[in-house]
Amino acid sequence: MNILVAGGAGFIGSHVVDRLLRRTDFELLVVVDNLWTGLQSNLAHIRDDRMKFVKSDVEVFNSELRFDEIYHFASPASPPWFIAEPARTISANIRGAFRLRELLARGGQFAFTSTSEVYGDPLVSPQPESYRGSVDCTGPRSSYDESKRCTESFLFEMSRTEGMRIKVVRLFNVFGPRTRPNDGRAVSNFLTRALRGDPIVVYGDGSQSRSWGYIDDIIDALERYFWLDGINFSGPLNIGNNREISVIDVALYVQSLFPQVEIQFGPPVAQDPTNRCPDLTRARQVLPGWHCKVSYEIGIGLTLDWFRKVGMSQGAGRANLPNKEI
Numbered sequence: 001m002n003i004l005v006a007g008g009a010g011f012i013g014s015h016v017v018d019r020l021l022r023r024t025d026f027e028l029l030v031v032v033d034n035l036w037t038g039l040q041s042n043l044a045h046i047r048d049d050r051m052k053f054v055k056s057d058v059e060v061f062n063s064e065l066r067f068d069e070i071y072h073f074a075s076p077a078s079p080p081w082f083i084a085e086p087a088r089t090i091s092a093n094i095r096g097a098f099r100l101r102e103l104l105a106r107g108g109q110f111a112f113t114s115t116s117e118v119y120g121d122p123l124v125s126p127q128p129e130s131y132r133g134s135v136d137c138t139g140p141r142s143s144y145d146e147s148k149r150c151t152e153s154f155l156f157e158m159s160r161t162e163g164m165r166i167k168v169v170r171l172f173n174v175f176g177p178r179t180r181p182n183d184g185r186a187v188s189n190f191l192t193r194a195l196r197g198d199p200i201v202v203y204g205d206g207s208q209s210r211s212w213g214y215i216d217d218i219i220d221a222l223e224r225y226f227w228l229d230g231i232n233f234s235g236p237l238n239i240g241n242n243r244e245i246s247v248i249d250v251a252l253y254v255q256s257l258f259p260q261v262e263i264q265f266g267p268p269v270a271q272d273p274t275n276r277c278p279d280l281t282r283a284r285q286v287l288p289g290w291h292c293k294v295s296y297e298i299g300i301g302l303t304l305d306w307f308r309k310v311g312m313s314q315g316a317g318r319a320n321l322p323n324k325e326i
């Protein structure tokens with residue numbers, strides 16, 4: 001049995017790879033990653049010979065093998081990165097999904113990490129999977145939002161017309177160890193700036209909210225849904241923390257850990273969603289007993305420890321600019 005993880009050197013992907021390697025029922029796990037937003041250091045601790053790393057764009061990855069399980073995580077997820085390279089973002093998601101489908105063994109399972117961004121700037125809260133969203137298909141976030149939406153469409157249609165076995169999750173904000181220091185998202189920016197003694201910059205007035213899920217809780221859900229619990233449900237499935245916290249509250253919490261660090265206010269980000277919170281009714285049915293156990297306060301402490309010990313030197317020297325070559 002062969003497994004392929006596209007985007008397996010990234011933040012989410014590398015944690016899933018770690019969990020996959022606990023299994024004993026496969027021979028080969030191929031990680032395909034172009035190291036655009038992923039980092040090879042996220043896999044450097046792995047000593048398992050079943051894991052093979054291939055540096056390649058997912059769209060052009062070539063193999064004679066067919067894979068029994070495919071995980072499509074190959075996409076930037078942070079706004080400054082996908083806004084800077086929209087064509088590449090659209091290609092990774094959509095063309096990546098087309099390519100990976102060709103590599104799926106007959107009867108194999110295709111898993112995809114979609115996003116709460118499919119709900120755009122939501123007009124209902126919390127957002128159930130049935131909410132169709134409020135996305136501007138010509139807006140600055142559309143490369144990410146619409147390519148995730150279109151890939152969902154592609155997969156659900158392949159499931160409907162060809163019987164492809166799919167599993168689609170919609171991840172809400174996730175933070176934790178293995179986020180790049182220059183990832184550009186709120187928690188990583190606040191922590192890395194505070195560690196450098198720089199002011200924390202809140203975009204807009206900070207009243208916009210998110211639901212911040214700590215990585216280990218999110219990976220617990222993915223592991224159960226994708227393989228552990230033997231679930232036969234295509235999704236989409238919201239996965240996230242349903243404790244909704246404003247950005248200014250996160251900034252104030254980080255400041256409470258670094259009292260000398262100032263909070264500044266920067267211009268609002270265009271079309272920044274005002275709120276985001278998962279309706280977890282379906283997750284509770286599909287994954288009984290699962291919930292996010294790590295509060296954002298504890299999670300921020302754990303992430304801070306990791307940045308202190310490891311993270312600050314990873315992918316360093318690229319100061320908030322997407323790198324085209326590594």
Ligand code: UDP
Binds near residue numbers: 173
């Ligand atoms: N944000 C901020 N300062 C930063 C980075 C992000 O105020 O240094 C805000 C951002 O505008 C958004 C929220 O924090 O309202 C969450 O942003 P993030 O990039 O983490 O996630 P996403 O926008 O994808 O939900």
